[in-house]
Amino acid sequence: MIKIKNLKKYYGKELIINDVSLEIKKGEIYAIVGHSGAGKSTLLRCINGLENYQEGSLKVFDQEIKDLSQKKSKELRMLRKDIGMIFQNFALMECKNVFENVAMPLRTHYTRCKFHAKLFSKEYMSEKEIAQKVNSLLEIVGLDHKNKSYPRELSGGQKQRVAIARALALNPKILLSDEATSALDPNTTKNILELISKINAEFGITVVLVTHEMDVVKDIAQKALLLEHGQIIGSGAIDELFLRPNAKMKEFLGESDFLPEHGLNIKLYFPKEVAQNSVITHMARTLNIDFNIVWGKIEKLNGKALGNLVININEKDKDKVLDYIEKSGVLWEVAS
Numbered sequence: 001m002i003k004i005k006n007l008k009k010y011y012g013k014e015l016i017i018n019d020v021s022l023e024i025k026k027g028e029i030y031a032i033v034g035h036s037g038a039g040k041s042t043l044l045r046c047i048n049g050l051e052n053y054q055e056g057s058l059k060v061f062d063q064e065i066k067d068l069s070q071k072k073s074k075e076l077r078m079l080r081k082d083i084g085m086i087f088q089n090f091a092l093m094e095c096k097n098v099f100e101n102v103a104m105p106l107r108t109h110y111t112r113c114k115f116h117a118k119l120f121s122k123e124y125m126s127e128k129e130i131a132q133k134v135n136s137l138l139e140i141v142g143l144d145h146k147n148k149s150y151p152r153e154l155s156g157g158q159k160q161r162v163a164i165a166r167a168l169a170l171n172p173k174i175l176l177s178d179e180a181t182s183a184l185d186p187n188t189t190k191n192i193l194e195l196i197s198k199i200n201a202e203f204g205i206t207v208v209l210v211t212h213e214m215d216v217v218k219d220i221a222q223k224a225l226l227l228e229h230g231q232i233i234g235s236g237a238i239d240e241l242f243l244r245p246n247a248k249m250k251e252f253l254g255e256s257d258f259l260p261e262h263g264l265n266i267k268l269y270f271p272k273e274v275a276q277n278s279v280i281t282h283m284a285r286t287l288n289i290d291f292n293i294v295w296g297k298i299e300k301l302n303g304k305a306l307g308n309l310v311i312n313i314n315e316k317d318k319d320k321v322l323d324y325i326e327k328s329g330v331l332w333e334v335a336s
Contacts, residue, residue, distance in 0.1 A: 002024040004020060004056070004059075009051065015230060017042060017046070018230040022235065032209065032225050034227035036212065039227055043210075047176065087179075089183070098146050101162055102138065102165045105169040109170055110123050110125035110130070134165075164199070175208070182212070233252075243299065265312050265335040266310070266333070269330065286324065287320055289313070
């Protein structure tokens with residue numbers, strides 16, 4: 001659905017996006033993560049043609065965005081119809097009520113005059129159909145009772161729900177989210193993420209999240225890309241990124257390993273199918289050995305509890321411990 005290969009973006013002589021490649025498949029929730037200034041929002045704007053890029057390829061629905069931006073404005077507009085976007089600051093029109101804000105994309109894209117539609121080959125939607133569409137969207141986001149309210153009368157979470165309803169107005173296949181929860185409190189953030197996840201599940205909409213909040217990534221993303229100074233320093237499935245982080249990912253998460261210098265340190269990774277099993281206690285009883293638990297953590301990723309653990313064993317027990325671990329289905333590596 002979205003394919004990016006060796007993308008480079010400059011502002012003057014400054015390289016903002018440096019040789020980025022990724023692929024986002026239909027129906028995925030994909031997170032682009034990084035600190036402020038990493039280039040993540042710029043990358044998002046390249047996807048919908050709001051920013052140009054100088055090198056590489058960026059295709060959405062098999063269409064090269066640069067070609068559409070430079071030569072085919074009508075085709076670019078049609079592409080953007082299939083891409084909804086929500087922002088950190090909501091971007092609502094303060095002088096219009098909730099209903100009118102959500103109706104705006106429909107009234108802009110469609111003509112309400114059949115003669116005009118026929119004469120200029122434009123798509124037609126009646127005012128009654130627009131009202132039905134808006135009301136159904138407000139029901140989806142839980143704001144059908146606020147249709148006459150103005151943005152100044154809404155909380156931050158309610159404003160973002162209006163923005164989500166507006167982004168869905170033209171039935172997009174892709175939803176881009178640019179720091180959509182960073183201005184919200186934790187409980188409201190949780191509710192908005194649940195709504196985005198529900199929309200993804202019910203409508204099959206591909207979601208691309210730009211965020212610096214790791215809890216957002218852990219809650220709903222299936223895959224993620226970590227950017228630093230415009231370069232990829234980590235990417236892949238969420239469980240791999242958080243349970244088996246590389247050095248750069250550990251630095252980003254503020255993690256470090258403290259390991260005993262004696263004995264053998266083994267890091268264990270518990271995939272979802274064995275995460276709840278008492279592998280370690282069973283191993284101790286079965287093998288009749290002693291070992292120390294150095295540290296461990298359990299992450300809730302996409303609603304599933306996954307964990308990793310570092311144990312310290314006697315060197316003489318290495319072979320039988322590793323043989324047992326292999327048979328248990330737990331992933332492992334020697335920690336150093």
